[in-house]
Amino acid sequence: MSKPRSNRRQIDGVLLIDKPYDISSNNALQKARWLLNAAKAGHTGVLDPLATGLLPMCLGEATKFSSYLLDADKGYRATVRFGAATTTGDIEGDVIRECPIAFDEAGLLQVMQQFVGEISQVPPMYSALKHQGKPLYEYAREGIEIHREPRRITIHSLKLISFDGVEAVIDVLCSKGTYIRTLAEDIAIALDCAAHLTGLRRTTTGGFQLSDAHALAAVEALDMAGREALLLPADVLVQHFPATTLDEAMAGRFIHGQAVRFAGNCEKMTRFRVYSDANAEFLGLAEVRDDDMLHPIRLLAVKQAAC
Structure with a gap:
């Protein structure tokens, strides 16, 4: 190919x-x-x-x-099967523990809300995170457990779409670095149960x-x-930043890496999408610093950014 x-x-x-x-x-x-x-x-x-x-x-x-x-924040639709834990936290792993499901939908909803907000999460062994230059999943396949420090993540929302008594479909909106497999396992532990993912679909990222x-x-x-x-x-990719435009002379200096005078009012270190006012072409990303100048951070190649 x-x-x-x-x-x-x-x-x-x-x-x-x-x-x-x-x-x-x-x-x-x-x-x-x-x-x-x-x-x-x-x-x-x-x-x-x-x-x-x-x-x-x-x-x-x-x-x-x-x-x-x-x-950016990410959104997922996760399908979680309760009653069994696997080596990998998903359907591809071997079942290592089974347990009865002793909760109903109301109980699941109550526990889910305990995980909304800023929480600590220990990354799973079956992940691409590295220890001494080696991915954790390689240690896991060798049967070696590596200590992992908890990480702070944010679960912005959890919405239960359906629950049939065994399998739940849950919509998750979370910060970067969130492991949905681990989230499902932690929810199950709080319910005195076990769980693994049978499906995961990313629905949003950024805008x-x-x-x-x-x-x-x-x-x-x-x-x-x-x-x-x-x-x-x-x-x-940078629509969450405000936009500003430059005239032809200033744009010519800007695309060659020179800081230019910023005429507006804003807090220092504010970042802007920068465009040429001659043709509305995107030139790059910049920030206003203490000298009230607009400093380039990321620029499109000059041949791409003709003014």
Whole structure:
């Protein structure tokens, strides 16, 4: 599936993919990159192979702004099966404990609310976090348990969609770094039970919605022009920052890395999306510092940012 590097092209933008089951995020990224023959690509947060759903992919100059989406809140729809714990916390692991389910929907709802807000969470052994340069999941496969420090995360909301007495469907809105498998296990422990995930689908990240994502098969079915038409501009990754514009002379200095005078009023260290007022083209991201100057932080390549 690979193409010679010399044949790859500079193409910029954001592609929203609906990642299928049983494919890694990196494999999905490489597939999308191949379909667009892109020279440079990166994703904005890994999904487990088990998980499906929204996976924004950044191409070309958009990769410069991918970190802002990595830090964004995420939304998931999790399917949780109570009564059994597995080695991995999901359906792919071996069952290591079974227990009766001695709670009803009201009891589940009551316990779920205890997990809303800022909480501590211990990352699972089956994760890509590293210890001494080695992913934790490799230790787990060797039967080695590594001590993990709890992390502070935020669960913004938990909504019970359905519960049939064994399996619950729960919508989760959470901060970055949240492990939904661990959240399900911790809820079960609070219910004096056990649980594991049987399904996980990412529904939101930042301002993006799953309804706007495209299946890889659907992208592949298009010609190159159709694929390119799916790309969103790089500045969609930083829409949460206010915008400002520069005249032609100031924009010319700005795109070459020079700070320019900021005429507005704002708190120091405020970040802005910067555009050329000549053609409304996105130039990059900047912040206002103590000298009341607008300092570039991330710039599009000069050849991309003509004024």
